[in-house]
Amino acid sequence: MRHIVILGNGIAGITAARELRKQGDDRITVISAETDHFFSRTALMYVYMGQLEFNHTKPYEDWFWTKNRIELLRTQVTDIDFDRHLINCEGNAPVSYDVLILAVGSKPNFFGWPGQELRGVQGLYSKPDLDRMEANTKDIRQAVVVGGGLIGIELCEMLLTRGIQVTFLVRENSFWSSVLPTEESLLVTRHIREHHVDLRTGTELASIIDDGSGRVGSVVLTSGETLPAQFVGVAVGVSPNIDFLKDSPLETDRGILVNERLETNLPNVYAIGDCVQHRTPPACRKPLEQIWYTGQIMGETVASVINQQRVTYQPGVFFNSAKFFDIEYQTYGTVANFLPKDDTEQTFYWEHPAGKLALRINYRQQDQAVTGMNTLGIRQRQAVWQQWIEEGKSIRYVLEHLPLANFDPEFFRQYEAEIVGKFNAENPGQPVTLKAKKGLFNRIFS
Incomplete structure (x- = not known):
């Protein structure tokens, strides 16, 4: 019996675990530092807005994992000894593996702004990010959201439900114009402003100012204007969460490099989900695609590959x-x-x-x-x-x-x-x- 270890309990890692269990009797262990159990990451905003409780975001009952013989270990991985097939963790004995699946996800981008380390400055990707946002936005009046993508507009909507004034900084001349054609971009731009968001297009963040207590008190724009803010939501994209792998034998670039079967350069080591960079992307797809359903497809694919099926990653029409x-x-x-x-x-x-x-x-x-x-x-x-x-x-x-x-x-x-x-x-x-x-x-x- 092989021991298959999966790092990451997001949609990619959990899909792989479930498919592996359907296909065989290998020992399966899922390691994550984020939460005890898998949850729907796209639902976090609705928890903050009071429309869901966190337990409602869990697709499976807590007993599901024991019943299906999927071991869960909540710990922080510090590094991986690929030669000895050992995963080193904080406060736990090393975990050995026969097959390793890296599904370590993404992290919010920060671009070295002065003051970005201040309390009240954060991204929104993980459950700990949501918990921080709950604490950081308590009893505040004004917030600034930086970055004109999907997470940025979600942050605006979340903050407005708490009665917080929101200024939205978008570098482009209209919302998400790097993705949307002009007409759609202008339509959404109008719609955002109609929802009482102070949308500033063609505007960039220069620095974040301490209020004197180690917390954000205002931001300075590249134009020189200063805006009051007790919270800064950073939404300028995400990057593969692979810093702890950079000095290892694993080949990485912007993400973990994989072939069409999601194999890395190391034997019996695979990568799936947001952390992946495809050496040869499928037709009409990008090398990095951090989308919920592509993680799910990769989880299904890697399980079949590990069980010696002749399949490749095929995400289909975008x-x-x-x-x-x-x-x-x-x-x-x-x-x-x-x-x-x-x-x-x-x-x-x-x-x-x-x-x-x-x-x-x-x-x-x-x-x-x-x-x-x-x-x-x-x-x-x-x-x-x-x-x-x-x-x-x-x-x-x-x-x-x-x-x-x-x-x-x-x-x-x-x-x-x-x-x-x-x-x-x-x-x-x-x-x-x-x-x-x-x-x-x-x-x-x-």
């Missing part, structure tokens, strides 16, 4: 989703924030006059095949869009059958006629006619 306050965002396939200069790709964009709903579809010029989509405020079915993109359906086909992708409740207003009408106005030569009705989804795609 997708992601988020919420910008009460506007839901979904993206499928490839939608860059700008079109290629060689005119090989075209885009169609529709936005509702009220400025709260939008749909973008990108497609190739040569064969009209859809390559990606963004939607704001209109729920879409993942299975439908993934199938359309995988099969290379044309923009005309997609628009004709657009109601099949609608996932909004039955009595929500539908916008397919308006969307097709705008496309026809822009392309009068061969008008598109809606051929599908929403109710046909179950019959066609089930």
